[in-house]
Amino acid sequence: MSALFSPIKLRKLELANRIVVSPMCQYSAENGAANDWHFTHINSLALSGAAMFCIEATHVEPIGRITPGCLGLWDDITEAALKPIIASAHKRSDAAIAMQLAHAGRKGSSQTPWNGGQQIPIADGGWQAVAPSAVPQKEGELPPAALDAAGLERIRNAFVDAARRADRLGIDALELHGAHGYLLHQFLSPIANHRTDDYGGSLENRMRFPLEVFDAVRAVFPADKPIGMRVSATDWVEGGWDLDQTITFVQELKRRGADWIDVSSGGASPLQKIKPGPGYQVPFAHAVKQATGLPTIAVGLITEAQHAEDIIASGKADMVALARGMLYDPRWGWHAAAALGGQVSAPKPYWRAQPSQFKELFGKTTFGSR
Known part of the structure; x- marks a missing residue:
């Protein structure tokens, strides 16, 4: 039996295989609201054969977006825009639908990648970004505003509100974005966090706000639905966030009821030195799994x-999560099942698609004739 096509259970969420469609920013929303592009994207990849599809970084307040085109879930308009899309995905696919809740922090107010990705000046329609400290992502940028107590409370409450809205929409699981140099990661990393109060300095203090956000979201999201977190295991910069600190952080998340850790890396500094290659981050997931016992996503x-x-x-x-691979091959899970002797779920109109040599790819199916 294929290990990749074995089931896994997260609280009451039963997944038929270990494949996840990774959250992928589409930069195509309108004032935070999903549209026909998201309908096509989500419904297509919900049929990929993966057991779980994770909606892209969904930002909890307007200034928490990376770009003006980023998806949001902060009011009735953004909630209503997602409602028919998620309902359709659930109706047509057996895949669980997760959502990644996020805040960009100092990496907000940026151009889309295909427009260069640089910071947008306020005079050109950008906004004042916020962060743990008034330290810009890179030299020459407008520094973010350091969050005060009221700002921290506002953002905690925004995560809570988004989690409640996600549950109303029928989202099956949540992932908090604590990686890639975005706000929660900014609190963790000494590169971005220069605070001298209870939210900076020691590892315990730097972990405080991300853990508060996790606790607040866990308290309002239904107990039978799982919540995970994406982390950057290392900043790839000397003196930055590293694997040992990650393990300590994950141990705290485990004590608070986290259900999985999605282990990535980098994003906190343009000085990072990474040599990417197939599976280059898998050792981080393995180390976290060994040290904490929590399920990990590679x-x-x-x-x-x-x-x-x-x-x-x-x-x-x-579990494994794929992003670019899924965009290139939207039926990646089907092809993996054929190669490994697994099975995937497919809607009945697609049953005739299975090649004769993989006649049980979708299980035992029968067709009438006329």
């Missing part, structure tokens, strides 16, 4: 079915 240039199978079979991670 990410990072995993594109081949056998590679994903080996990661799960060897115990290096409990």
